Amino acid sequence: MTEATRDIQPVELLINGIPVRAEPQMTIVEAAWAGGVPRVTGVGCLEGVCGSCRILVRRGKEVNVALGCETFVEPGMEALFLPAPGTPRHQYQLTELADGWDIQARFHEIFPEASRCRHCHGCVKSCPKGISVEEGVKLAAAGHYREAGEAFLECVMCELCDSACPEYIAPAHVGLFCRRITAFFHLRPPNLIHKLEELKQEADKKEQP
């Protein structure tokens, strides 16, 4: 920091209940480090793609969730680092989904709550990436897996939407499931397959002189 920025008034806020004086340009993570908040281990990439620094933020009467590495300090703000999300409750193995024709039935077996969305917008409001979570879940429940997966392109798996969902839909995992089965069943690139065939023939030739 240069001389010029030192003259600027510090920002006072609460992080994990501890009063912190921070510089105005700081993120919540930087302010926690600078302000002597006991070590926070829910920090990863520091550029908003790992989804680990989940925080609860209160500004006045408004409460929301966000990522601590891309939320900037504000006077009077309260921020609380949330624990890491638990193990996914929706269990599946891609290799057990052998047949694409029964995929809709299997989807509803694995994610029975996905068709019970009550459109509360909790997931949309909690998403730090601005993903149309609710719309994505709707597409998935209707079997449009490619479009649903595309809606979750920028999902960083912070799973804040999972915490916000009163029906326990686990939207982040629904989105990831949609992306994975789209690749698993449909991504068959001719140039890659051609190269794999070529390599296989070369290997066969080497084996039988």
Place this chain on the structure above:
Amino acid sequence: MKRGLSLQAALAAYRADAELAPLPDQPDPDALLHAYHPDYLRGSMTKLTIGANAGADCQRELADLLQAEAFIDEADLAGAQVTDTDVLVVGGGGAGCAAALAAAERGARVLLATKLRLGDSNTVMAEGGIQAAIEPGDTAQQHMQDTLRSGHHAGDPALVAALVGDGPETIRWLIHQGMQFDQTPSGDLHTRKAGGTSAPRVVHCRDYTGLEMMRVLREAVKQHRGIEVWEQSPVVELLSNERGQKCVGAVLGSLADGSMRIVRTRSVILATGGLGRLHLNGFPTSNHIGATGDGLVLAYRMGAKLCELDSFQYHPTGLVHPAHLYGKLVTEGVRAAGALLLNAHGQRFVDELQPRDIVSAAIIRECREGRGIHNDNGVGVWLDTPRLERSQPGLLEREFPKLLTRTRHVGIDPRREPILVHPTLHYQNGGVVIDVDGATTVPGLYAAGEVAGGIHGRNRIMGNALLDIIGFGRRAGRAAAAAEHDRGPKKITLEHVNRARRELTLAGLPLEQRAPRVLPAYTAAGKDIWKS
């Protein structure tokens, strides 16, 4: 360093449609590297005095850690809970997950321990893509030549042959795990050309390749019945047999409650990544918070041989502005798509698609000679994204959503404003010496991913890191799962720690510093986690 233009003055002078002078004649690459690359900074290197690499050149800050004291001794092991497993994987990034999945596919019981959350790694931030020679006319041989040449022929040809040979099959495996890649309208995988390569062969998922890979692999690992995951569990020390010559397990600390646990195992796979958070030579870094070189420290104390400890990659285009993203990366894909680098005078000064070490050295030269652009954070040059947008409208939004999204909330739009960039500490070129199965020189100890060395020589090219972590991660996982049970007595000791301590004392080195570092000091106001 001579002062260049201020950010405001340079922005005011900048025009996306300005006529550009032709690229000036380029100096000899070796002379450029010796004069400006941080590896050649005076005082940057020292010689190791103990261990398998005694006498070898090593970066100074790394040498301090490699020749440090362990956190624990025998007394700490008394009463610790013991867990038995077939394969212990240390590290929860791409290499660790690939290794765990490969070992579990072979029927091994796998424990994956990671010091932060599963997936907190450099993998998740990788943007540009993954190399595989799949285009017609491209071959594994060409890929091998590009890798060796860009690495200044310091790479091990057997490892490089394994790397490039794994390319196409690795992409198929990733698709089978459920990873998406961008396609052309006809369904082919879309490829980009990386700096220092002879053909387009980087496949990608927009500029979110690492994120897409990591969320898929994390889910695959968490869903796999044969893999147990311990998060917030850094390895504090490895365990050896009574002669200190074979790795038989590890001691895991807990960031949650400070406890220590012992894991006994047939084989340990180190997949701990790199060391950007040591901020070598005072550089900012693109790396995640856990990149503190722990695997190198653990392996070296166990007696493993390391290589290229004096060679690191400073990625040419780290962000200088905005402040909270200082050192974070702009993917080389943007240059591959045609973006140019301009100095404060609006002049090109290097062929943007030269290997990374050369481009970085050229940027450092411009800044040092007063042709850089300054703001409060530091100095840099322009990455001319508006000119790219002008020549190919819509390209940035279509192919580089992360680039646009990351700075949107601070009001910066790279389509209108060029990006201020400076080299940032990005990658550990060397590491633990391995063979094609990921086996280190210590029996029972494997290494995969950035912690391992010998593949990228003295400079890595774009897209080879993601190929390395999956290809060698799976190789290490398969080999570790196939390792024989020990028939002898199952004694677990810290004999290797005692041996290292004796060597330190004999060499007259201080015993105050302890390693592995686990997290950078600034994350806890200078406090270490265990003891001291």
